[in-house]
Amino acid sequence: MKNIPNPWKFNQDVSLEYESHVLKHIPLYNKTIDYCLDFASENTTHNSRILDFGCATGCTLRKFKSKGWSNLWGVDKSSDMFKHNQDGVIKYSTTLVDQYYSLSLVNWTLHFCDNKWDILDKILSLSTWVILSEKTLESTELKNEYYSWKQAQGCTLEEIKAKERSLREMMWLNDPKDYLTYPVEKIVHSQFGFYTFLIKGDNEIS
Ligand SMILES: C[S@@+](CC[C@H](N)C(=O)[O-])C[C@H]1O[C@@H](n2cnc3c(N)ncnc32)[C@H](O)[C@@H]1O
Numbered sequence: 001m002k003n004i005p006n007p008w009k010f011n012q013d014v015s016l017e018y019e020s021h022v023l024k025h026i027p028l029y030n031k032t033i034d035y036c037l038d039f040a041s042e043n044t045t046h047n048s049r050i051l052d053f054g055c056a057t058g059c060t061l062r063k064f065k066s067k068g069w070s071n072l073w074g075v076d077k078s079s080d081m082f083k084h085n086q087d088g089v090i091k092y093s094t095t096l097v098d099q100y101y102s103l104s105l106v107n108w109t110l111h112f113c114d115n116k117w118d119i120l121d122k123i124l125s126l127s128t129w130v131i132l133s134e135k136t137l138e139s140t141e142l143k144n145e146y147y148s149w150k151q152a153q154g155c156t157l158e159e160i161k162a163k164e165r166s167l168r169e170m171m172w173l174n175d176p177k178d179y180l181t182y183p184v185e186k187i188v189h190s191q192f193g194f195y196t197f198l199i200k201g202d203n204e205i206s
Pocket of ligand 1: 053
């Protein structure tokens, strides 16, 4: 991405490059989305209601749609991210619709929310299952490994530093152990301080 907004913004320019951008910046991106699809295949039906909180352009929900799910709900605070992707099937909104979800995905979004625990409590209260991916506090060693990985994906050092500066005041990172205070069924995987958790929600209806 040539012009990294500073401070970072999920705006229309970012939405246009979003899908290639995440592959260079989020470790285990495709592996995580594949896990979400596999988990949904085993634990939901194609009519089950699926939420993607922080859905960005709706790219994950479109994968669900292409595999047969039709009750798909996307929430993103920034309508610039999804407004050009409306397709009449995926229901987008900027706020969470208060209803039950069989599976809620909350991937790489809560670390942008200063009220993350309130949001997670609310989503857990509405969901049977939650798959949560988060960037967590990292040691200098992990950060160096992460930056080497980004360079291997084609990011320049200049881009990496610009992105770090742009995100400086808008990320709330926690120790991975903080997430274990929730009913975590398993840690799905982790790399460079990015964790994916499978969490049991409070809503048993699926
Ligand atoms: C890194 S992207 C999410 C990635 C996406 N879940 C995926 O699987 O590709 C973070 C998204 O969270 C959204 N976001 C940030 N704060 C939010 C909030 N409080 N409520 C809903 N969405 C939010 C941003 O607009 C952005 O589109």
